């Protein structure tokens with residue numbers, strides 16, 4: 001995919017940096033073909049790629065680029081008043097629908113992507129949604145760019161993308177909330193905080209590869225239920241006390257926010 005130039009507006013932030021570094025490390029784009037903008041005009045984390053340029057000029061960077069990555073926070077979007085007609089626009093912004101990008105920037109070739117924080121480890125799950133006007137080359141460029149930082153998969157509708165914004169765009173957050181609640185309970189039940197913290201940390205390290213292994217999460221739950229031990233007692237209490245309802249409420253709240261409904 002070398003030979004295409006990318007203007008990455010806000011590309012030095014948490015997510016933009018992770019995506020661009022992964023693409024550079026995998027040779028999806030050449031360092032000299034990337035210009036990253038930031039209001040501070042400063043860039044951290046790109047020391048290994050000195051040919052990457054940084055600019056505070058959001059107008060100039062896209063002029064010499066075929067593709068533009070929108071990686072600012074949604075609340076900073078109003079600061080970008082640009083004509084991107086004729087450009088391929090790649091947006092990772094949550095809560096900014098395809099139609100709004102089209103209206104603000106005049107581009108019709110738009111690909112929305114929703115990576116998550118695990119892009120830093122090249123382990124993001126990244127749903128991609130393409131506008132009908134994108135070309136096969138646009139889509140393969142986006143698949144290569146976002147595939148560098150994890151597993152990128154096309155979805156058919158914006159409503160699927162909004163749902164996935166809650167489900168996987170949240171990265172480790174929902175699992176972290178459960179782990180934090182377990183740690184709080186352990187301390188409330190009298191365990192020394194340092195011991196509780198070590199125990200939960202090791203539990204997560206051991207659980208992650210098992211959860212990502214051959215067996216599905218549902219199969220793992222069944223194995224523990226069949227064992228009929230202490231874990232089965234806890235699992236049954238979890239379900240009887242509303243686990244599925246809580247998960248529905250959590251994911252619906254995130255979806256509504258992603259779709260701009262709350």
Ligand SMILES: NC(=O)c1ccc[n+]([C@@H]2O[C@H](COP(=O)([O-])OP(=O)(O)OC[C@H]3O[C@@H](n4cnc5c(N)ncnc54)[C@H](OP(=O)(O)O)[C@@H]3O)[C@@H](O)[C@H]2O)c1
Nearest residue numbers: 010012013014015038039040072073074076079093094117
């Ligand atoms: N973080 C995630 O896990 C995640 C997951 C899914 C989607 N997203 C989406 O990714 C986007 C970026 O999130 P983030 O977490 O990476 O935020 P972030 O760390 O705050 O990065 C945003 C970057 O935008 C730059 N910026 C802000 N206003 C600018 C402007 N007018 N011109 C040029 N650069 C500007 C900031 O640098 P300066 O302050 O130097 O300008 C900053 O480096 C958001 O829209 C978010 O919805 C994030």
